[in-house]
Amino acid sequence: MDSLNMQGLFAIIANFISFLMSFFLLTVKSKNRLGNILLAVFIMLCSIDVSGIILGQSLTNNKELYEIIKSTSFLIFPFFYFYVLSICYIDFKLKIKFLCHLIPFISYNLIILIAYLFTQNDLMQLKLNNLLLFFNTYILKFQALIYLITIVHELKIYKKIFLENYTYGNIGIYKWLSRIVMVFLVTLPLSTIKDLSYFSYHQKIFSLSVIILTSVALLMLCWFILKALYSPDFFRGVYYDMNTFRRNKNGENKAIELELSSDSLALMEQLRKHMINKQPFLEPKLTLQELALQMGIPARKLSLLINQYSRQHFFDFVNMYRVEKAIEIIEKSEKKEYTIQQIYFEVGFNTKSSFNTAFKKHTGLTPSEFKKSKIIDFSTNNKKMV
Known part of the structure; x- marks a missing residue:
């Protein structure tokens, strides 16, 4: 041809x-x-x-x-x-x-x-x-x-x-x-x-x-x-107003940064307590706007607070708590039979790939590797006790 x-x-x-x-x-x-x-x-x-x-x-x-x-x-x-x-x-x-x-x-x-x-x-x-x-x-x-x-x-x-x-x-x-x-x-x-x-x-x-x-x-x-x-x-896309976003980047952020300087530490501590006690991260579709509403502060202010004092985006900040919750579940001996799918659904992730990515970013191991290492440690400790 x-x-x-x-x-x-x-x-x-x-x-x-x-x-x-x-x-x-x-x-x-x-x-x-x-x-x-x-x-x-x-x-x-x-x-x-x-x-x-x-x-x-x-x-x-x-x-x-x-x-x-x-x-x-x-x-x-x-x-x-x-x-x-x-x-x-x-x-x-x-x-x-x-x-x-x-x-x-x-x-x-x-x-x-x-x-x-x-x-x-x-x-x-x-x-x-x-x-x-x-x-x-x-x-x-x-x-x-x-x-x-x-x-x-x-x-x-x-x-x-x-x-x-x-x-x-x-x-x-x-x-x-x-x-x-x-x-x-x-x-x-x-x-x-x-x-x-x-x-x-x-x-x-x-x-x-x-x-x-x-x-x-x-x-x-x-x-x-x-x-x-x-x-x-x-x-699936996101909602976005280009003009609002670009305007916020310039003028509004400076005003919020000045406001944050006075009460930032107290707000950050309040946010951490809210994440631990109320566990809003367990909601798979949690957004910045929803968390800001729970905290009673403007969404843009919450975003800057997280960015400046945790050095993370909202996405990584929430996933950090989800991963810590997953680690807690894996380490509990009575829940060793939990599958990876059950764990990531329980802590707020809705896909295995996003769970694996966040978990490895936080611990350096995949969920399966981490779970396997904990099972080995648990078995070793039991043998020593015997």
Whole structure:
């Protein structure tokens, strides 16, 4: 099978899987309907992009239509950016101001329109073709890089909000999306090589680049499907008001820090007693707002108190008490028969992975290793007593 046929085969497979996945996302009932729609559009745009080689051959007599189809590449990263926001933040909505993200796409199509109107002017055609080439080779790659950097920034904000306000679930969304961004960053130079080899008539390099990019697209698509099937609760976002958060970071925090300086030690002691006596950490879905309500202080003040005097995020602070409770259960001889699953459910964790991560961070051992060591110690002590 020659490289051209292989490209076509990969493109057909990618289009078929993309269509099925998009159809599923658009028809399935979900709480995150907007996220599903954005992901479906993103997948179809990627499919159109990687199948460009077939479109290029079949539309040689209609250059304008081919260029219009190619212009959809300028929509890929805006829709990926919107998708990231939609799964990170439950209250995300599309707004009129987001239309500015369509400027490169509209600009490219305006150039195509002008080129169509001036088909008889060879000099104008040459200039416009060079401009389209500039858009495809440089502007498109620059746009992708800017969006990827912006997404990384938004993911860092999401991680900060999650750690400071929530304790249930894990930080999996951040890690997973970060890996996807890394894949895009790796394939970006390869995409540039593909374009340059096409315009410089290096057919072998171009064909190989297309095959690799199509393969990566297929693997990423399968990755999306498996993640959605096996981790349906994985795409649970957080509530977030960007303007409020950024305003708090600047002005409000300084005022609260001054207030904390006078009564911080007393508040911290009150918080520790509350955690030990009332054990609010046993609630799997405990949030910063709920704990602040129990303490009778503003949530932002509680967050700064924990950050400054325990040197931890809210997420790690609460999990520390959960791990200590788990250690207490393991060390009780009458509860040696407890399974790891029973223990992490009892102390407030809702997934084994988050329990293992927190436990190892606190003790240096996994729960199984720690439990095994305690059982050995208990048996040794019994033998000595006998």
